[in-house]
Amino acid sequence: MPSHISPSSEQSERKTFSRRTFLIASSSGLLTIGIGSILGWKYLQRSISALTEAYAPPEILPDQPFVWFTIHANNTIELYVPKIEIGQGIHTALGQIAADELEADWSKFFVKQADTTRGFHGLALSTFGSWSVSSLYLPLREAAATIRETLRIEAAQRFHASSADIVMKESYATLRTDSSQSISYGDIVAGKQGTWELAREAPLKPARDFTLIGKSVGRVDIYDKVTGRAIYGFDARMPNMLYGAVARPPRYGAVLKSAQAGKAASMQGVVKIVIEQGFAGVVAERRSIAREAAKSLECVWEGGMSESQDAIDRLVTVPHNRASAIIIQERGNPQEHCSIADISSEYRTATAAHAHLEPQAALAFVRSDAIDVVVSTQMPEAVRIMIARALGVDKSIIRVQPAYVGGGFGRKLGYDVGLEAAMLSRAVGRPVHVAWTREEDMRYGYYRPPSHHRLRGKLDNGRILALEHDIASGDVLLSIAPLLAGTFGEAFADTFAIDPGATTGGLFEYDIPHHAVFFHRIKLPFFTALWRGLGLLPNTFARESFIDELAHAAGKDPLIFRLEHIPNTELGARYKAALERMHIISEWSKPLAPGRAKGIAMCVHSRTIAVEVAEVSVAEGRLRVHNVWAVVDAGTVINPNGAAAQIQGAIIMGLSSVFHEAITFRNGLAESSNFDTYPLLTLPEAPNIHIDILQGSETPHGMGEVGIGPIAAAVGNALFALIRKRVRELPFPLNPC
Amino acid sequence: MRLCGIFFVNTPCIFLAPYQNPMYVAAASAILAMLLFAMFWSCTMDLHINGRTYTVHCDSSEMLVWILRDDLGLTGTKMGCGAGICGSCTIHINGVPVRSCVTPVGAALGQIITTIEGLAQLGEDGTEILHPVQQAFIDEQVPQCAWCISGQIMTAAALLRDNPSPTDDEIDNALASNYCRCGCYVRIRSAVRRAAEYMRAHV
Numbered sequence A: 001m002p003s004h005i006s007p008s009s010e011q012s013e014r015k016t017f018s019r020r021t022f023l024i025a026s027s028s029g030l031l032t033i034g035i036g037s038i039l040g041w042k043y044l045q046r047s048i049s050a051l052t053e054a055y056a057p058p059e060i061l062p063d064q065p066f067v068w069f070t071i072h073a074n075n076t077i078e079l080y081v082p083k084i085e086i087g088q089g090i091h092t093a094l095g096q097i098a099a100d101e102l103e104a105d106w107s108k109f110f111v112k113q114a115d116t117t118r119g120f121h122g123l124a125l126s127t128f129g130s131w132s133v134s135s136l137y138l139p140l141r142e143a144a145a146t147i148r149e150t151l152r153i154e155a156a157q158r159f160h161a162s163s164a165d166i167v168m169k170e171s172y173a174t175l176r177t178d179s180s181q182s183i184s185y186g187d188i189v190a191g192k193q194g195t196w197e198l199a200r201e202a203p204l205k206p207a208r209d210f211t212l213i214g215k216s217v218g219r220v221d222i223y224d225k226v227t228g229r230a231i232y233g234f235d236a237r238m239p240n241m242l243y244g245a246v247a248r249p250p251r252y253g254a255v256l257k258s259a260q261a262g263k264a265a266s267m268q269g270v271v272k273i274v275i276e277q278g279f280a281g282v283v284a285e286r287r288s289i290a291r292e293a294a295k296s297l298e299c300v301w302e303g304g305m306s307e308s309q310d311a312i313d314r315l316v317t318v319p320h321n322r323a324s325a326i327i328i329q330e331r332g333n334p335q336e337h338c339s340i341a342d343i344s345s346e347y348r349t350a351t352a353a354h355a356h357l358e359p360q361a362a363l364a365f366v367r368s369d370a371i372d373v374v375v376s377t378q379m380p381e382a383v384r385i386m387i388a389r390a391l392g393v394d395k396s397i398i399r400v401q402p403a404y405v406g407g408g409f410g411r412k413l414g415y416d417v418g419l420e421a422a423m424l425s426r427a428v429g430r431p432v433h434v435a436w437t438r439e440e441d442m443r444y445g446y447y448r449p450p451s452h453h454r455l456r457g458k459l460d461n462g463r464i465l466a467l468e469h470d471i472a473s474g475d476v477l478l479s480i481a482p483l484l485a486g487t488f489g490e491a492f493a494d495t496f497a498i499d500p501g502a503t504t505g506g507l508f509e510y511d512i513p514h515h516a517v518f519f520h521r522i523k524l525p526f527f528t529a530l531w532r533g534l535g536l537l538p539n540t541f542a543r544e545s546f547i548d549e550l551a552h553a554a555g556k557d558p559l560i561f562r563l564e565h566i567p568n569t570e571l572g573a574r575y576k577a578a579l580e581r582m583h584i585i586s587e588w589s590k591p592l593a594p595g596r597a598k599g600i601a602m603c604v605h606s607r608t609i610a611v612e613v614a615e616v617s618v619a620e621g622r623l624r625v626h627n628v629w630a631v632v633d634a635g636t637v638i639n640p641n642g643a644a645a646q647i648q649g650a651i652i653m654g655l656s657s658v659f660h661e662a663i664t665f666r667n668g669l670a671e672s673s674n675f676d677t678y679p680l681l682t683l684p685e686a687p688n689i690h691i692d693i694l695q696g697s698e699t700p701h702g703m704g705e706v707g708i709g710p711i712a713a714a715v716g717n718a719l720f721a722l723i724r725k726r727v728r729e730l731p732f733p734l735n736p737c
Numbered sequence B: 001m002r003l004c005g006i007f008f009v010n011t012p013c014i015f016l017a018p019y020q021n022p023m024y025v026a027a028a029s030a031i032l033a034m035l036l037f038a039m040f041w042s043c044t045m046d047l048h049i050n051g052r053t054y055t056v057h058c059d060s061s062e063m064l065v066w067i068l069r070d071d072l073g074l075t076g077t078k079m080g081c082g083a084g085i086c087g088s089c090t091i092h093i094n095g096v097p098v099r100s101c102v103t104p105v106g107a108a109l110g111q112i113i114t115t116i117e118g119l120a121q122l123g124e125d126g127t128e129i130l131h132p133v134q135q136a137f138i139d140e141q142v143p144q145c146a147w148c149i150s151g152q153i154m155t156a157a158a159l160l161r162d163n164p165s166p167t168d169d170e171i172d173n174a175l176a177s178n179y180c181r182c183g184c185y186v187r188i189r190s191a192v193r194r195a196a197e198y199m200r201a202h203v
């Protein structure tokens, strides 16, 4: 055990916990320590402010924990973590970080989902944007180190030794000079007399002593998931519960003018028909009855969107003048050079659904003094805000228990279905479960916005001299502001007009003397917002395909061409290492099998770099992806196998966008409502995926989204290399040849 | 009202793709007629699930997935599309994988139903022994969100019972209608291969 830590970059960033940020509750044989969010807040703030700048963060009290440990007499340790398990493996990663620093026995270490009943703030639970590990990495380790040192001091007193002589390992404190003198953490806790004094000094372990961080330990949730025991929002149950369903508008934005019970009133099993301002729903004894009754409500809808797809396509087009554009990146004088561009191209990406396999679902039980909600959500605070506002109650009485989430990808806010369950529960005074059908889920949420891109480039002597990228996109984050902060949020969005979500992945990271990126905000008549990686896939598709066009125009190998434009920066050095690694693992310069070709693309997201190569063939007009290689530099990786799973998943999801996914509109409503007309990528279409993870720095970066960025361009670039035809739209046409 | 039960003893679920048994196809119309009859028949029914008998009170046209999940609390069987497309709701009826979201409960009367909760066995000392496919899904660290996973496991278990040494193409085809939005496909493929090895090693 290190009693002294040599200075590292991490050390200088360290904060020390103030005592009042620890909440210690010690009852017989049990130690529970909650660590306040004052310190965590600084880290958490990043994820929140980026999401909703308009939404003023509430005052955080020191006793609102961001993490919570409980040590039991039987030497088991529970860690309540404020991040939600959507499938990304976050509970495992956070557990590894904490258990490693605590020197805990991993086999007796259990990670649990924190909720607002335990004092956790709903915002701290927000799980978005690949930030969970990077935001909690240091705070969690500092908390665990403080507990470890506190236990060490206590053990030293027991053994009448100095702390320096106590070795902490596998949830035991052992005397260095006499290993028969050993006591478990549980026994230290159980035998503690008097109140706890926290250790003043709690050095972090140096990376070379890590036992769990960086190891591919198995997922902590896996047993429950292969045996069907894991409970999701759709699975939530309470005694005496009923089922609810809600009437849906025939067009987006239509307002419910009036509603009549109609046939539903006489249907057997209907418990109550709930008609309120702008809302009509049914509570019934069975789910099927609730759904049928909700469909038979006689509703009159007014207004709303009337457009069909051709109008949307016209709307989402980069305008020819840039009067209302916002410059998000500029260097040199690109306009002058690009006005005589060598190449100019337009790219388009379709509206896409999230298509998480678990539809939106929530169980709510509303009483006058307490509201309980069990819900599949990535953002419990959104559920609380919406319910508090709609029901006119104080937020503090609303307790949200996040369940396992059956896929989120940015869509599982839970505020809509949670509110519906709450409104229906209030009407009947019993718990009500609402789960959307696939049809509701595919139509009545929000989408990845459609985008349109215009790029112009000028070459000089085989290098890019100037480059311009105009991005036109629907809202990604600006649309969320009004949802959470009402008219203030809307005013904010209109003033701000630059959408940090829609522009994600839009910047040029290349060394180009003259370049600029312009953003054109498109206000759409339907709701668009967060989708895995936000603008990363559309923007990277356009940029990286265009870079490929320039490489071919310059007569250069696309990988070498990229290497030649790597800037002389820290990021550039990491890009260079990743590209060189890719050159080797994809056997880039080896001759290809007949009928095959490779394409390359890359991006950076949440400080993680991803370079991807796709190998494709075309048979009978059908494009097929055989192999994908990914080199990913994510800084310190907590769980390499888990990280690889994220990259594999992101590549598959990206390929699904390449091959299949487009939401189109007719008369104000999405045409697709189920997988028959909105198919996803299937197993036979899945390529082999080869992943190489570089660990380029000492801090962890994001993992959940970056992999989705380059894949579409990599496939398009490979297709071009094969058949000399450039595809400039997502999804690709069915027969791209 | 045991009448329903007698009607449906050993009636196979012929229209429950993807594992149609051609020998039953001829009987389809007759069974459909019986089903239609059952649709208007609300009654008390006994269902044999995972070695236990459950009594449910419902309309026999109610889809099995809701009986399992809402009436019986067997929420390990998931629901993704309700239209027989995604495979999340796959269970076994008499060992054949069927999609419980498009299977009326009436069609399952008298049949042996197995759900993900019943796939593992209990050892002599009462410990749970996972099915080789479940074990392989752990060993390959397949699941992410896992909403699709019980459907994948049930489909793969049925494949391997019929075909202990499937080729990669056979694996792909058997699971071609089981969506995984989290994109675990590469691992699903390896896990099914691995499960096949486990099962062969056991025989």
Ligand code: FES
Residues within 6 Å of the ligand: B078, B079, B080, B081, B082, B083, B084, B085, B086, B087, B088, B089, B090, B099, B100, B101, B102
């Ligand atoms: S839920 Fe049954 S196949 Fe999708």
Ligand code: FES
Residues within 6 Å of the ligand: A087, A357, A406, A407, B143, B144, B145, B146, B147, B148, B149, B179, B180, B181, B182, B183, B184
């Ligand atoms: S693991 Fe999430 S859908 Fe398959």
